[in-house]
Amino acid sequence: MNVIIDGQSFEFEPGDLLLQFCLDRGIEIPHFCYHPALSVPANCRQCLVQAGLPARDRATGDLVRDENGKPVVNYFPKPQTSCSLELSDGMVVHTQYDSEEVAAMQADNLELMLINHPLDCPICDQAGECPLQIQAYKYGPEGSRFEFEKVHKPKRVQLGPNVVLDAERCINCTRCTRFTTEVSKSHQLSIIGRGDTNYPMTAPGQVFDDPYSMNVCDICPVGALTEDYFRFKARVWEMSSTPSVSDFGGKGINVDYWVRDNHILRIIPRENLSVNEYWMPDAARLVYERYNENRPQGPTLAGNASDWEAAYDEVANILKAANGKVVFLGSAYATVEDNYLLMKLAEAVGADAPQYISRIQVGSGDNWLISDDPAPNTQGCERLGMNPLDPVLLKAKLAGGEIDVLYVLEEDPIAAGVLSADDLLGIKVILHHYHTTNETLAHADVALPAAMCVETIGTYVNETGRAQRLRPAKMIRSMNRSLMMEAGVGQSRTDRHGTPFDRWYNEDHQIDCQPGWEVLPAIAERLGAPMSYKSPAAIMAEVAEANPAFSGATHKAMDLLGVALQDIGEPV
């Protein structure tokens, strides 16, 4: 079945709606209320097009043709909203690209939409990424003929802990109310008032505390709904954004990290229909500060500042002296690549295979995007063949003198409750840590600041067995070639982000830490067991090749949306 859009013929599937069909093919039609995950109310009236059906002879059903043999088209008398228009065979559509009339209708609609809009873009957080601003410039009229005072509505309304409303900016698209009705099902927002005094609101006395409340800020096509934590923090053009994966729990939520001055300022969901669709919980956004605050600067030896070379030497000495009496702890927070290298290191020093601390608490999640597992890579550990740690056994080993050294990769066994300070008496501790608040840090003989998920390259496997790739969103002090390449820093900044204002190179905010795939080979080399990989991608290629549980999961294949790994059954 075919449809002719602006003179070009396309094949379609029954049930396709015109707007989505066009968007999928790169034909942009301005729109506001339509959202692919929500019902279609066709209320903004922005996506108007002209459409018609070929005339058919009533008796024969044949196409009626004009004197030139061209099929005669019966146009619908009224313009059609493309978001709600179901395609049918032979339909002819004219968008704003080939009909001045359609372009004029769209401009008319934008004129009306803007008459009561405050046009306060200079102080609006949405400016720069605002569908209203962008589409008004592209499709709107030159100016306005409106000469009256605009309608006034409530401003700076704290709808709930995380969302602030400026009702004057609202264009009444009802995306937010449809989200709470149809997606999060909290039913907390509804439009109140009528006509041009409408705006979304909670029921009297109610608080918009939906655990997914901030999604409405993402889908609001104007600056009416903003995230409380991010308001007035930064203009979008001062920031760069990096597509990556959240380390908030086992769902593997796809996100964009927004960064200025090497600080993560905002985390928003990135579309992945196989994982989180368009959404993420508020809690997964509010972790942004953990990537900026309480970060260690450089390695320490017994609490004293040191440098990386000296630290590697010390670790190698400790491991050599231990003669295999080492326990290695992997981590469900560390990447597959880093855990894999740790396993190799354990093997090289003749220790048992690493184990990891499982944090799964059945029933603690919400059966949606908050997982029972607060850690992002438990499946990755499982698939590597690591077992969850048995704390009782470990305590016994430590107490029984079987162990001289505890090697901890990106974990905090004391805070996790598996060990106490007493257990570590007389034990040498080597610790890769994210934060100065790490409770095991006080007992570390060698402390190696570790790159967090926003600073490294690697792979997480979510609880459904989807391997997904992390990209560095911010710089660390010692950017190596792999990080540079992945961050695209090799390219000119203005080429990639279109702005010279990002202070990416601000050294104050760069953390002096290292990714595991930089540290572990350096140590292994000193132990005479070199691991030589050109990049984390090469590590992952080896894992994918050697281990069927990771089959197909190369960095290239994972790209932006990840790879579904084959089922390995329930994790133990």
Add this chain to the structure above:
Amino acid sequence: MADAPSLITGETKAGDWRNYERVLLPPVKDLHKIDVYEENGGYSALKAIVEDGKFDPKGLTDEVKASGLRGRGGAGFATGLKWSFMPAVDPEKPRYLCCNGDESEPGTFKDRQIFEYNPHLMIEGIVLSCYAMTIKTCYLYIRGEYIDYVNHVQTAVDEAYASGYIGQKILGTDFSTEIVVHCGAGAYICGEETSLMESLEGERAYPRIKPPFPAQSGCWGMPTTINNVETLACVPLIVNRGAAWFAGIGPEKHPGPVLYGISGHVNKPGVYEFPTGMLITDLIEVAGGVRGGKNIKAIIPGGSSTPPLTWEMAREATMDAETLREAGSSMGTAGLCILDEDTDMVAFTRRIAHFYHHESCGQCTPCRDGTGWVEKLLSRIENGEGYTRDLELLLEICDQMEGRTVCALADAAAWPVRWGIRRFRDEFEARCKAESFVSSEMGDGASTETESITI
């Protein structure tokens, strides 16, 4: 209508209307009481159908089709045809009838006469319509402000239940149907059919896009038909007296008895029952003539949304859809408003614009923001602060609203303004300032208003 002979002849199409016998609101005291209604032949149509099998459901629908009955709720759609859009009965799916008693359009006040004086005729009509479409539930949606009528109609419904005319096994037969009286939510938009269904479902009364049409997916997504109170009240009459009788009243294409709600500058405003096709001049005479013997300036023939006619255009027109279309307006709800020569058309138009601005549900951009802009412009013209260019702008805003929204409220808001300006332009212009630009100081094309607003 170029080829058609003019329907505007100055001759009544209502037949011998001076001897017309009222059937919707017959002059019977206490007819709202069920026993009085029964004494006067009430519920005999229902008995003839369910007890005597006068028509099967399809036969009844065909009879209504043959009668030529057209909806009295404003759009004038053929009732029998609408009923036939209902899909075949699916035992898994409930089906609904909605009786639309939201009556909120300025100039329209006729359904309430039925609620007050002849509610059982409507109830009987509802039950018959449910029979025709095999429907087991009717929601009778009555405008919230009509709280007295809500209570009054509820009493009548209770009586009908007690007498076995509604409910399970009606009159001991296998036919059952329920009527639920629902008190409206206090907004004009609730009378729009899809909005009414949202309101019934407990949602905010935002009209739905069509398709799907209510017959496919109406209340709770189920097949639904929606008819006006007066429309349904005609059904027992058609059953009792036959389609041919009904079709013989008034003009061929738009027949039947009709309740004319006459308001404005007449001596005896009120609701008058006559055949369709009445001359507007006759209706004015019926309503006691123009107050103070004044001349007439304008006629609104069918409720506030229908385009105003100048007296020239209206004086030879009759009240039926075809003729009024040709005259330049429409039949709407047959709520006529007579405006005498002293009427300030600018103020009148502004007041109507205020109504639509106030009642827009606010869902669609053109209606939400257009209705407000229109009212603001008309207000400044009324206050002598407008410019002639504002008239052009108003017409353009009407273009920007009409035919581009989810429901017809935006059209209803645009028409009186468009046709008011077109047909009474002199009066609008006389109120406008011609000079619209402050030349010397500003020099940037901004108007004085812009100046005072931006400073």
